[in-house]
Amino acid sequence: MKNLLIWGAGGHGRVVLDIARSMGDFGHIAFYDNRVGPLEQLAGIDVLSGDLYGVRQLGFDMFIVAIGSNLVRAERFSEALEAGLEPATCIHSTAWISPGAVIGRGTVVMPRVVIQTDARVGEDCIVNTGAIVEHDCIVGDHVHLSPGVTLCGNVMIGPFAHLGASVTAIPGATVGDGAVVGAGAVVLGEIPRGTTAVGVPARVIRGDDSGSSRK
DSSP: OOOEOOOOOOHHHHHHHHHHHTTEEOOOOOOOTTTSSSSEETTTTEEEEEEEEEHTTOOOOEEEEOOOOOOHHHHHHHHHHHHHHHEEEEEEEEEEEOOOOEEOOTTOOOOOOOETTEEEETTTEEEEETTTETTTOOOOTTTTEEETOOOOOEEOOOTTTTTTTTTOOTTTTTOOOEEEEOOEEOOOSOOTTOEEETTTTEEEEOOHHHHHHHH
């Protein structure tokens, strides 16, 4: 059995720990957080710190990043890959994943999620509790779908997008790269990249003034 390093020892990290334990696929599991001291414990397991290459020498083969921010999670994902660690994919036992769906490396699928046939979820994503991804949806890399999100068929979500709790996107809707959709919104058409949208129907309240939706 391979050993798993969970990068991030906050609340989200503890949720990922529960999922990883329930899978039964890993031998030793530890948190990694380079802000802590030489050796601490959380939820009964070690919290490691220091150089990531050195931590790898302790026998950890796989990693998953348990950080809510899409941009920070993507940075840590790249750093772990560069250190030679292999991304794990953690799927809770109560989630239903169609045999025709594709889930990317490093993605976490939480309890009671449904992902239907020919849906594609990218790398390093969070598909949070009770989310529904219907047939033929495409979810880009480093996306966060919050609890209760519903993507009806043929929805496209760009990389680095963040959909708040209970967002609904109707068939054919699109959310651009790095866009943020506020909790409870209903997406009827296109949310442009880098913008923030809220409401029913969802309307843009903030444009992309950053020049880029990602780092």
